[in-house]
Amino acid sequence: MTSRRGAAISLRGVGRTWSQADGRGAGVEAVDLEVRAGEFVCLLGPSGCGKSTLLNLIAGLDFPTVGAVEVGAARVEGPGPDRTVMFQDSALFPWLTLRQNVAFPLELAGVPRAEVRSRVDEALRMVHLFRFADAPVHTLSGGMRQRGALARALVSDPGTLLMDEPFAALDAQTRDVMYGELERVWQATKKTVVFVTHNVREAVRLGDRVVVMATRPGRVRKLIEVDLPRPRADADRNANLLAAVVMNELRDEISRVQREEADDAWTMGASPGAPGRRLGVGGGL
Amino acid sequence: MLARHARDGALWLAIGVSFRRLALGYAMSVGLGLTLGVAMAGSDAVRRGLGPIVTGLQALPSVCWLPLGLLWFGLSDAAILFVIVLGSALGVAISVDAGCRNVPPLYVRAARTMGASGVVLYRRVILPAALPEILTGMRLAWAFAWRSLMGAELLFVAGGLGHLLETGRELGDLPQVVAVMVVIVVLGIVSERVLFDWVERRLRVRWGR
Numbered sequence: 325m326t327s328r329r330g331a332a333i334s335l336r337g338v339g340r341t342w343s344q345a346d347g348r349g350a351g352v353e354a355v356d357l358e359v360r361a362g363e364f365v366c367l368l369g370p371s372g373c374g375k376s377t378l379l380n381l382i383a384g385l386d387f388p389t390v391g392a393v394e395v396g397a398a399r400v401e402g403p404g405p406d407r408t409v410m411f412q413d414s415a416l417f418p419w420l421t422l423r424q425n426v427a428f429p430l431e432l433a434g435v436p437r438a439e440v441r442s443r444v445d446e447a448l449r450m451v452h453l454f455r456f457a458d459a460p461v462h463t464l465s466g467g468m469r470q471r472g473a474l475a476r477a478l479v480s481d482p483g484t485l486l487m488d489e490p491f492a493a494l495d496a497q498t499r500d501v502m503y504g505e506l507e508r509v510w511q512a513t514k515k516t517v518v519f520v521t522h523n524v525r526e527a528v529r530l531g532d533r534v535v536v537m538a539t540r541p542g543r544v545r546k547l548i549e550v551d552l553p554r555p556r557a558d559a560d561r562n563a564n565l566l567a568a569v570v571m572n573e574l575r576d577e578i579s580r581v582q583r584e585e586a587d588d589a590w591t592m593g594a595s596p597g598a599p600g601r602r603l604g605v606g607g608g609l
Numbered sequence: 610m611l612a613r614h615a616r617d618g619a620l621w622l623a624i625g626v627s628f629r630r631l632a633l634g635y636a637m638s639v640g641l642g643l644t645l646g647v648a649m650a651g652s653d654a655v656r657r658g659l660g661p662i663v664t665g666l667q668a669l670p671s672v673c674w675l676p677l678g679l680l681w682f683g684l685s686d687a688a689i690l691f692v693i694v695l696g697s698a699l700g701v702a703i704s705v706d707a708g709c710r711n712v713p714p715l716y717v718r719a720a721r722t723m724g725a726s727g728v729v730l731y732r733r734v735i736l737p738a739a740l741p742e743i744l745t746g747m748r749l750a751w752a753f754a755w756r757s758l759m760g761a762e763l764l765f766v767a768g769g770l771g772h773l774l775e776t777g778r779e780l781g782d783l784p785q786v787v788a789v790m791v792v793i794v795v796l797g798i799v800s801e802r803v804l805f806d807w808v809e810r811r812l813r814v815r816w817g818r
Contacts, residue, residue, distance in 0.1 A: 404724075428733075
């Protein structure tokens, strides 16, 4: 295990369960995880594995029922300026311009006006949106909105960036551009990043380490080091090999979820594309 | 008839009196409605306690408050304001409550991660996000306030357009009655347009709807 000193984020014996009555969200059990300062960690798993739950616990939006979550050696008591969060939806506020959106966290923190302006400009330049600073949010494309959300997450200069499938709603080309942008920004700012995704290639492309998670209960199944040079091209052979390894880890998790969600009569990957295969009723019968 | 009243100033005086009452009563309604609505949206206990009362009282036509208002405040403007406020504040409260609860939870979560909570969260995020819905409620409340005012002025003689209408009836002056009705309709429409159309258009442009 990594030494406690070097850990930017540390989860020890973390569990989060919901009672039957208010059971919203995927529970997690006995999660131990150390994230080093400046490390890019991807939480990977099928829906229901609790990866977003873990992110919420680190963000301080939710609290563990057992165990401890520490960021920078201090117990997480709630949201803090040392951690910012990006979501699948940009969550930029439609009643503000892009500039006002990016300025929002600084204004809440009581930063003087002149400093707000220069820091917002800097953040917008970093994500190449300076020219659109005064645009209303609805005029921006999906990719631009996510870059705006990234600027808003970076502007308060947090040590940790928490990302909950931030590119899942983008088209493939835009997503590819965003990988490059994020990688560049991350290398320039040296943030610790926890990145939640269900996309294996995305995890292998971006992460220093991939945390493969299992479902019911949500838990860590395997930690995989991604020791490949950056930037990793989409067609990189080693990356593809590693992605296949990770995919294997995930396969039975995913098929388990599929079975539960598609009433028993269907198994994933039993005979994909096999001749004579009828839709919906595969070899599981 | 209308020209005569316009010349001798009775019409303008009546409009002035009515609009002063309307403006004052509406401002109080919005203030009260906002406070009540935010309290209901912010606390389940408040909503459970006040919600049924607020919706229940909505079922009472506002003019029915006039006798109570007269008993409490006597033959004064305060009684009319009382009727206006009770006729329109509850609608504002309901729309504020509903608007706040319909705010996408993601906005709230995002705001919380940026350090917003409590009053700041409401002022900077929840209320702005709920504004389109609140504005609809405020628009309806304006119409309610206008009706409450006319109702109250009809029954309670103290200047204003409603009074002018009632005077027409007492004199058996059909043209005056109809003319004042037309004035009431026109003012109602125009004031609502002037106040809300512009604001709503700006909002739509900003939000891209």
